[in-house]
Amino acid sequence: xxxxxxxxxxxxxxxxxxxxxxxxxxxxxxxxxxxxxxxxxxxxxxxxxxxxxxxxxxxxxxxxxxxxxxxxxxxxxxxxxxxxxxxxxxxxxxxxxxxxxxxxxxxxxxxxxxxxxxxxxxxxxxxxxxxxxxxxxxxxxxxxxxxxxxxxxxxxxxxxxxxxxxxxxxxxxx
Amino acid sequence: xxxxxxxxxxxxxxxxxxxxxxxxxxxxxxxxxxxxxxxxxxxxxxxxxxxxxxxxxxxxxxxxxxxxxxxxxxxxxxxxxxxxxxxxxxxxxxxxxxxxxxxxxxxxxxxxxxxxxxxxxxxxxxxxxxxxxxxxxxxxxxxxxxxxxxxxxxxxxxxxxxxxxxxxxxxxxxxxxxxxxxxxxxxxxxxxxxxxxxxxxxxxxxxxxxxxxxxxxxxxxxxxxxxxxxxxxxxxxxxxxxxxxxxxxxxxxxxxxxxxxxxxxxxxxxxxxxxxxxxxxxxxxxxxxxxxxxxxxxxxxxxxxxxxxxxxxxxxxxxxxxxxxxxxxxxxxxxxxxxxxxxxxxxxxxxxxxxxxxxxxxxxxxxxxxxxxxxxxxxxxxxxxxxxxxxxxxxxxxxxxxxxxxxxxxxxxxxxxxxxxxxxxxxxxxxxxxxxxxxxxxxxxxx
Ligand code: FES
Ligand SMILES: [Fe+2]
Numbered sequence: 001x002x003x004x005x006x007x008x009x010x011x012x013x014x015x016x017x018x019x020x021x022x023x024x025x026x027x028x029x030x031x032x033x034x035x036x037x038x039x040x041x042x043x044x045x046x047x048x049x050x051x052x053x054x055x056x057x058x059x060x061x062x063x064x065x066x067x068x069x070x071x072x073x074x075x076x077x078x079x080x081x082x083x084x085x086x087x088x089x090x091x092x093x094x095x096x097x098x099x100x101x102x103x104x105x106x107x108x109x110x111x112x113x114x115x116x117x118x119x120x121x122x123x124x125x126x127x128x129x130x131x132x133x134x135x136x137x138x139x140x141x142x143x144x145x146x147x148x149x150x151x152x153x154x155x156x157x158x159x160x161x162x163x164x165x166x167x168x169x170x171x172x173x174x
Numbered sequence: 175x176x177x178x179x180x181x182x183x184x185x186x187x188x189x190x191x192x193x194x195x196x197x198x199x200x201x202x203x204x205x206x207x208x209x210x211x212x213x214x215x216x217x218x219x220x221x222x223x224x225x226x227x228x229x230x231x232x233x234x235x236x237x238x239x240x241x242x243x244x245x246x247x248x249x250x251x252x253x254x255x256x257x258x259x260x261x262x263x264x265x266x267x268x269x270x271x272x273x274x275x276x277x278x279x280x281x282x283x284x285x286x287x288x289x290x291x292x293x294x295x296x297x298x299x300x301x302x303x304x305x306x307x308x309x310x311x312x313x314x315x316x317x318x319x320x321x322x323x324x325x326x327x328x329x330x331x332x333x334x335x336x337x338x339x340x341x342x343x344x345x346x347x348x349x350x351x352x353x354x355x356x357x358x359x360x361x362x363x364x365x366x367x368x369x370x371x372x373x374x375x376x377x378x379x380x381x382x383x384x385x386x387x388x389x390x391x392x393x394x395x396x397x398x399x400x401x402x403x404x405x406x407x408x409x410x411x412x413x414x415x416x417x418x419x420x421x422x423x424x425x426x427x428x429x430x431x432x433x434x435x436x437x438x439x440x441x442x443x444x445x446x447x448x449x450x451x452x453x454x455x456x457x458x459x460x461x462x463x464x465x466x467x468x469x470x471x472x473x474x475x476x477x478x479x480x481x482x483x484x485x486x487x488x489x490x491x492x493x494x495x496x497x498x499x500x501x502x503x504x505x506x507x508x509x510x511x512x513x514x515x516x517x518x519x520x521x522x523x524x525x526x527x528x529x530x531x532x533x534x535x536x537x538x539x540x541x542x543x544x545x546x547x548x549x550x551x552x553x554x555x556x557x558x559x560x561x562x563x564x565x566x567x568x569x570x571x572x573x574x575x576x577x578x579x580x581x582x583x584x585x586x587x588x589x590x591x592x593x594x595x596x597x598x599x600x601x602x603x604x605x606x607x608x609x610x611x612x613x614x615x616x617x618x619x620x621x
Contacts, residue, residue, distance in 0.1 A: 168551030
């Protein structure tokens, strides 16, 4: 048994796999920054759970409860509805189109018993709009499903670091 | 009904015409709002003096929404929010009674509670340690005898408590004004429509999953009047929602009802947010509720499930649709900024998995990322931006749409439907009623 295989058994991913996953995220960043949301949807698994919950301030800091409302709380049908809306010429929130800059820092990759990979990362997103600039930071927890030649996103949970965190309207994906 | 009787009845439903020569601080009322409020001066939205007067004459007097009873189920539970700019702590005390306090220590003013919600029987100030209980009493003072001597009277330093607090269908309201009418008197005939909206099922309602919070750089009255009756903006601002199948093209068939004291509702026939996309079982539930109402009051009653969109004066708005029901407060944060707290209110008796689906439909459409609401924010912010300058603050905004088309609701829909209504959906009758109520309260202090 090679050393890599031993490490995989312990849940740690090989360097090759890490490079493939990094490539997946680079592709995703290019699609998001380019507002190419139709193609971005193609990265989603049929059973995608895409969640960005609201947080509550408690004595223990910001908490995102499992059953909290979402800023985003989507399955594939709802994600498609959002993309259809953003594609409309009457989607005023993105007129003019905002400039987006995603900085994704991979932190940890772990093999899951079901063959998927849990990927956690830090997210920093800078948005310039016609009437304001704002940035978002948070932690992202993804589950990636390997497919021939790449991956599909099975689930995403993003917990943002601010509470009353956005101005005007929110038109970006995390 | 004769013209005269009709007039008298309508007058009872309307805030009084704005007198031209009453004072509103250093302004003459007639230079700010014309008699029927079909013209409103731009300074209402940008003037600092008016904003300060609003704090005194509107927000310190009116009943304001502070939360939902389902957030305070257990004795000793609390939540924090604001009444206009004043931070408040709302608790269910040891005896189970709802109470509200200024979230500010009576020693030096520090906030005694920093969390949004939780459970605690005491609140210890982080500055010098004065500690209050859920009855608002000052329980302990560090080194009391040593530093204050024997004569210090703790009972004189209780938390500042709201004058009145009450709830209706789980919605909790409070007021700082001891002379305020009861909550039900304040809500007046709006109570009837709240009954229709919030008492559909046995077991009451609950607030599900916390709050959406975000900010918009706009005066608080702009979103409040929008929810009161701006159906005219829907086909334009929310045109994308039609294109992607979420809702049908807006018709002009519906009602805009004003129920007195500045409170309003309005709905397209069949309810806002009609359309085929992303439906759930909730629709079936609403169809069922509609059938029950029709059985009770006749065919025309079908128009009232869902009730639609509305504003309870001054800054609580709601939207009851075929997919979900949201309530939200437009908290003023200065003359040119609001913080929005928006929530989802569901009937407790709905099946849990349907509640989850309804929750998703709400955040898809409303809240900061909602595919409808995301387009309102920039429009509203740009209103503020264009009125803050020397020239931008001059002149009048126009509210003439549908003048003279109002009559008693009962004439169109039969009993028991109360208030005054228009015969078209796209009218600014509710905004006029809103600004007449504004002028009524704002002129009262200077009589
Ligand atoms: S058309 Fe109404 S504000 Fe421009
Ligand atoms: Fe709107």
